[in-house]
Amino acid sequence: MLALHSTGLTFVSLCLALAAAVPPLGYERKLLHDYLGKREEKVSSSCLTDAAPTTSAPKTNVWAQISPEDNLVVWDLLHSTTAGLNLTLPSNAKPSDNYVFWIDTLPLNKTDVLPFIDGSGTVPAKYARAIIFEGGKHEPDSQEYMIGPLPVTNSTAIQKLDYLYNGGKGGSVPYNGRYFDGPRSSATDPLIVSIMSNISDITAALFQGGVYYGSRDNRTTLALSSGTPQSYDGTQAFRNIMFRVPGPASYMTPLDFFLLIDCTGTDPSLYKMKGFITGEKFYPTIAALRKAFEAGELGMEYDQTLDADWTLVDYKPELGVRQLESKLAPATLEIGGKRYKVDEKNQYIEYMNWSFYIAFSRTLGVMFYDIKFKGERILYELSMQEATAQYGGNQPKAANTVYHDTYYSLGAEMGTLIEGYDCPFGSTLWNLTYHAGNGSVTNTNSLCIFEADMNFPLSRHRTGASNDYGFSDLGTVKGAQLIVRAIATVGNYDYMFDYGFHMDGSLEVSVRASGYLQSSFYYPTQGNWGPRIQQATQGSLHDHIITFKGDFDILGTKNSL
Structure with missing residues (x-):
C-alpha cells in the first residue's frame, strides 16, 4: 500500500x-x-532463481493421483486370470477384443473426506478408475470400473462404476459411441486405402498431385482427419473424413474432398463407403465420382497452399518490422522475493490468507480442493468439467463437429511451459504426471505458480484540500494476485487456464484460446460460415463452451451454492 x-x-x-x-x-x-x-525490507538477491519458501500441509493431499506403483499393480490385477475380464494388450488389440483404455484416479466422495480434513477421521480409501473397451462381449460396449481399496490387497475388488452416472446405463457406453482410438482407426484403414487407391488419378489431378495410399505408404502425399462425434446415439458409427495437405499445421490447409464411411460394429469386413463430397455435391459411389470427373465437372477454383510456413507461430520480419520491437518487453518479476509458500509433495499452497490443495486428472486437468481464505473454507472443489467446441458450416467436417476435449484426455495434454513467455521468469514450476497403460508419463514444468501485479490499485481514494498538495489524504492499495497456470494443447487448440487468487478474497478463473483454427476449404458462397484467411482457406464459425464445478462451502456445507 x-x-x-x-x-x-x-x-x-x-x-x-x-x-x-x-x-x-x-x-x-x-x-x-x-x-x-x-x-527491514530487502530486494531479493535473485528473484529469478530463489525458490518459494516451504510450508507443511495440515493434512495429506487425499485428492492426489494414485501412485505409479498402484497404477502398475491395478493394471496387473485387471489382466490377471482371476479378474475374468479376458483382456488383450492394447498394442495387440482389435475392435473385437477387450482391452484397457486408461487408468486414472476415482474422485473421493466429499462425505468421506470431510471427517478427515476437518477433524480426526481416518484417511479415506483410494480407488482407481478404469475404462475398458469390451468389444469381445455379445453386446460390445465401453465400461467403467472402480478398483479398490488401494494399495491392492485381498480385499481389493473390481466393480462396475455406475454410481457417478444417472443416465440409466451407469458407466456403460455403446460400442459405436465409444472413443475412436488406434485399434478402431486401424480397422477402417484398409477400406479407406482401397477406396482412395482406386481414385488416385482423380485426387492427383484435383489436388496438385495429392494421393492417399495409407499413412505408412511412402507414396502418400495427403493427410486425413475426421471429427467427432462418430455416433449420435450408439446404434451406428461413421467417419466423415476430410483430406488435407500434410505438414506442421495441417489444420490450416484443408482440401475440398470428403470421404464418408460407415464403420458400425466390431467387424471391419462389414464397413462400407457411404459416398464422397466435393464441390458442394454428393457422389454415392466411385463410379459416380469418376463419371463427373471424366465429364469435366470436378475442379478446384483455388489451389491449397503446399507450403505451410505462413501458419507457423514464428518470427516473420517479411510481414513488417515494428519500431522499437527489438527492445525487451515488460515483464512480471517477483523482485521482493516470493510471497507464497508451497508444500510440493502434497501440492499445497499458502498465499496472503489463502490456502488450497492441487490435484490432477488426465481428463479434467488441474483441480483445486479445500480452498480457504483466512482459515475458512470457501470452496471444497473448483475444477473444469468440460471444454466443448461446436462448429458450423456447409461442409461435412465443419457441419458435424462437436468436440468434447475431455474425450481427448485434456489433462494429459498439459505440456511443458516456456519460462518468460508462457509464464513469467522466476515462476515456480511443477510437473504433472498421468498414467498410460502400465506406466506413467511426466510432463515436466507443466504447471506454473507466480504472483503478478494486477496493474491497477485494489482500492484507492483521494480527499481534496486547498493546500500545496491539493489533497489532505490519498490512499491506494497495490493490487496483486497469485496465479496458477497450465496450458493444454488439444489437437489444434491451446487452452490457457489461469486461476487467480486475489488479496481481497476474490477468486478469478480465466481461459484463453490460442493455437490454430480448425479451418475449412474456402468457397465464396460460404462467407457466412467464416472469413477467408488464405487463398484456399477460411475460418470456421464455432463456439467454445467451458464448464466448471464450484462446490462452495461458504458458512458451511449446507448452503445451496
Missing part, C-alpha cells in the same frame, strides 16, 4: 519509488530510507 499525506511520504516497495515519474529527493528521500530501514 502506498499512502501519501500532506505531512509526508511512505512507500512499502523500493520498486515503487524507482518507478515513480519523479524520484524522491531531499526530505522525501530521507523518509523513504527511514521507512525501508524500519521495515
